[in-house]
Amino acid sequence: MSPRAASRLESLGFAHVYDYVAGKADWASFGLPIEGTWHSGTRVGAHASTDVPACGPADRMFKVRERVRAAGWDTCFVTNERGVVLGRLGRTALNRDDDISVEEAMTLGPSTVRPSLELDKAVERMQKQNLTGLPVTRSDGVLVGVLRREDAERALPSSSTA
Amino acid sequence: MPTPIDRDQVQQLLEQGAQLVEVLPEDEYEYEHLPGAIDIPLKTLDAESVRALDRGRPVIVYCYDYQ
Numbered sequence: 488m489s490p491r492a493a494s495r496l497e498s499l500g501f502a503h504v505y506d507y508v509a510g511k512a513d514w515a516s517f518g519l520p521i522e523g524t525w526h527s528g529t530r531v532g533a534h535a536s537t538d539v540p541a542c543g544p545a546d547r548m549f550k551v552r553e554r555v556r557a558a559g560w561d562t563c564f565v566t567n568e569r570g571v572v573l574g575r576l577g578r579t580a581l582n583r584d585d586d587i588s589v590e591e592a593m594t595l596g597p598s599t600v601r602p603s604l605e606l607d608k609a610v611e612r613m614q615k616q617n618l619t620g621l622p623v624t625r626s627d628g629v630l631v632g633v634l635r636r637e638d639a640e641r642a643l644p645s646s647s648t649a
Numbered sequence: 650m651p652t653p654i655d656r657d658q659v660q661q662l663l664e665q666g667a668q669l670v671e672v673l674p675e676d677e678y679e680y681e682h683l684p685g686a687i688d689i690p691l692k693t694l695d696a697e698s699v700r701a702l703d704r705g706r707p708v709i710v711y712c713y714d715y716q
Contacts, residue, residue: 488712492672492691493651496708499699504651505667507659507711514683514711517656523681 515603516626531609532602534642535623535632541566544573544590551589552581564622564630565593571628572599599624602631610639651710659709667707683711 493506507514515521518532527533540563542551555563561581565574574593583592599622600609609621613636623631654662663669669686671678678688689698691712702708 488672488691489710490651492670492689492694492710492712495691495694496670496699496710497651499694499696501699501702501704501708503707505654505658505662505707505709506651507656507709508653508715509655510711510714511671511681511683512714513656514659515681519656520684521681522684522686523679525681 512603513626516601518602518625518631521603525605529606530602531600531604531606531621531623531634531639532631534606534638535602535634536638537632539564539630539633541570541630542576542589543567544588544593546589547586548576548580548583548589548592549586551576555581562620562633564597565589566630570630572597572622572624572630575622597622600634601626606639607643609634610636610643613639654709659711662707662709665707667709668702670702670708670710671712672710673712677713686711 489506489508489510493504496504520527540555540558540560542563542565544565551563561578563576564572565576566572574595575597576589576593580592602623602625613621619636621634623634625631669683671682671686671688672691674690675688687701
């Protein structure tokens with residue numbers, strides 16, 4: 488639709504017309520602000536905890552384990568130098584006492600959601616799948632944070648939660 | 650010919666004073682739109698409706714995705 492609109496504007500005499508072909512779906516999935524009835528505050532991105540620990544695949548588990556515990560978390564995301572999520576260390580990996588590399592201990596390819604996902608849909612998913620949280624990544628795979636179920640349920644109107 | 654641009658280029662052009670136009674129907678615009686965008690649905694895009702736009706500044710149009 489936007490290519491037709493852009494051409495129409497040119498035919499109406501506008502000289503500098505640009506077409507953002509990926510549109511608002513791309514904008515929102517990257518975690519950028521959205522206005523309207525379903526503004527950014529109603530989306531997952533606004534309620535994600537961004538202080539979740541992250542580490543690199545070459546890090547050693549004994550150091551990561553200490554850091555994650557000190558921060559009060561029971562999970563850690565494994566990211567590359569650009570912040571793209573490669574894997575996750577869950578309770579099982581963090582409770583091991585051997586000193587291996589993060590790459591050897593991590594679970595690959597955790598499921599993630601976009602910051603643009605509506606909060607009520609995220610809560611519904613966590614309740615159905617009995618999850619305590621959902622990792623949130625931008626459309627380029629960069630970690631945003633974790634949406635904790637308790638935070639998400641608290642943020643919804645009471646009539647929306649199970 | 651209109652220039653296709655990506656998200657980063659949108660942000661750069663906005664910093665330079667570009668105008669944002671959503672071309673979806675009004676209800677979809679009300680539901681969600683980019684900050685600062687105005688709505689001129691494609692079906693109403695004519696000489697009258699574009700009077701709100703400044704011809705001296707770049708115009709960025711967008712819809713939902715690649716539709």
